[in-house]
Amino acid sequence: MKIMYVPASPYVRKALVTVIEKGLADKVEKVRDNPFEETTKIPDFNPAGKVPTLIRDDGGVLFDSPVICEYLDSVGTGPKLFPSGGEARWTALRRQALGDAALDAIVVIINEMHRRPADKQHPPVVERQARVLTRCFDMMERDAAALGNDITVGHIAYGIALGHLDFREEMVGGIEWRTGRPKLAAWFATFNQRPSMQATIPHI
Numbered sequence: 001m002k003i004m005y006v007p008a009s010p011y012v013r014k015a016l017v018t019v020i021e022k023g024l025a026d027k028v029e030k031v032r033d034n035p036f037e038e039t040t041k042i043p044d045f046n047p048a049g050k051v052p053t054l055i056r057d058d059g060g061v062l063f064d065s066p067v068i069c070e071y072l073d074s075v076g077t078g079p080k081l082f083p084s085g086g087e088a089r090w091t092a093l094r095r096q097a098l099g100d101a102a103l104d105a106i107v108v109i110i111n112e113m114h115r116r117p118a119d120k121q122h123p124p125v126v127e128r129q130a131r132v133l134t135r136c137f138d139m140m141e142r143d144a145a146a147l148g149n150d151i152t153v154g155h156i157a158y159g160i161a162l163g164h165l166d167f168r169e170e171m172v173g174g175i176e177w178r179t180g181r182p183k184l185a186a187w188f189a190t191f192n193q194r195p196s197m198q199a200t201i202p203h204i
C-alpha cells in the first residue's frame with residue numbers, strides 16, 4: 001500500500017498512528033506529496049485533492065481519514081480500533097467525530113488567519129471556531145475519565161486533535177486546551193507516550 005502524505009497534516013497523522021498500531025508499518029510506503037503544490041499528483045487519485053490518500057495493493061484508492069483508518073483496522077493485526085458493533089462502536093465513532101470536529105475548527109482558524117490577506121480576514125469566523133474548540137475540548141474533558149488505557153479510533157482522534165493544537169498553538173492565536181481540563185491533560189500525557197504517537201510527531 002502507499003499513502004500520500006505531508007508530515008504536518010493531523011488527518012495524515014491519524015492514518016499513520018493507525019498504521020503503526022495495526023502492525024502495518026512495513027506494508028505501507030509513504031509518498032510525500034503536498035496538495036497545495038502545482039506538481040501534486042493527489043487529484044489523479046482523489047478528486048478532493050487532499051491527504052491522506054491511500055492506494056491499496058490492488059490499485060483501489062481510499063480517502064478521508066475515517067475511511068482509511070477503518071480499512072487499515074480491517075487488514076492489520078492487534079485489537080480492533082473500530083469496535084464491530086453495539087454501544088462500543090457508537091462511542092468510538094462519536095469520539096472520532098469529536099476529534100475531527102476540533103481538527104476542522106483548527107484548520108478553519110489557520111486558513112482564516114494565515115492564508116488570507118489581512119484585509120480579507122473576518123474575525124467572527126475565528127471567534128466562532130474558537131468557541132467550537134472550547135466546546136469540543138470541554139466535551140473531551142467530561143469524557144476523559146471513561147477513556148481508560150484502551151485504544152480505539154476515538155482515542156486516536158482525541159490524541160491527534162490535542163497534539164495538533166499544541167503543534168499549531170501560535171498559529172491559532174495562543175488558544176490552549178489544558179487549563180481547566182486536568183483529566184484530559186493527564187490522559188493525553190500518557191497517550192502521547194505511545195510509540196505510534198512519538199513516531200508521528202508533526203513537523204513542516
Ligand SMILES: N[C@@H](CCC(=O)N[C@@H](CS)C(=O)NCC(=O)O)C(=O)O
Binds near residue numbers: 008009048050051
Ligand atoms: N476530512 C479529511 C480532511 C483531509 C484534509 O483536509 N487534509 C488537508 C491537509 S491537513 C488537505 O489535504 N488539504 C488540501 C486542500 O484543502 O486543498 C480527512 O479526514 O482525511
